[in-house]
Amino acid sequence: MGSEDTRWLNEREQNLWQIIREFIWQFPSAMDRQLSQDSAMQSGEYSVLAVLSESKETSLRPAEVANELRWDRSRLSHLLRRMEAKGLITRCSDTLDRRGHQIGLSEQGWQAIREAAPLHVQFVRESLFDSLTPAEHAALETALPKILAAITPREPESVPAD
Template identity: 55%
Template sequence: MNSDTRWLNDHEQEVWRAFRELLWGFESAMDRQLLRDSDLSGVEYSVLASLSEADDGVMRARDIAQQLDWERSRLSHLLKRMEARGLVERVTCATDARGFNISMTSAGWDAIRQAAPGHVTFVRENVFDPLSEAEREALLSATTKMQQSIRNAGLWGNTGRSA
């Protein structure tokens, strides 16, 4: 054993376990809510939400991958599935013949409009409502500091996040 290891004390272990369970459970709960209410997975919702905020619902695939911090190859597989479901379509990029844009179809617009109210309600009821304003600010501060620490270590990014 490394004698320089800074082991967690009992309270730190309790905090870590609670945080770890939240990380693992929150995404699954969000996926279940989205599938139940709109037949969209969390990753499909993320893509449609990004497109819905873009000009005319159109973005370059690489820009979606960058915005969502996903590997481009994984996004490509997801986009093929979404295209097969009629939610998005690939269209030629006018400025780059090698690239293509992703355009949200009318079915995609319908899906995001159906999913958004339930998703926002889920987030509000499970992230914001249980916390006081001071706790929300503390959560923002804590998560920002944790993200920055991971970024500083060179470990943040699309190294493990799949679509």
């Protein structure tokens, strides 16, 4: 694609892109600071604890947690090892597939998520929702899923066999 084919951003789009880029860089850092200061926890650890605590099942396969968080399995695998060493999760054999395992919250993990959740929800409410009007909430509810769909990797289409 040559420069003449490029659909350059107009001034308004460029300004919006700069705001979005700043948000993408700043919000995760602010969230990490909040979790670290208030709960001595990383955002990844909190995310895993939240998925496990909100599940109807007492334990999940790591692949299910990775899918829920839309994370790469190797990223999750390293984090789970650290969380197990900290005593936040437990591993047990998978009852359906003995080759695999499932993860669940330890008592310490339950305690950690119960203590972290109120302060984290307060952070999310104050930094995201309280500063927006109901109309702005609605705009984000419409816009963000469309953006996520546009950036989500698609499975390659299968080629029919001859």
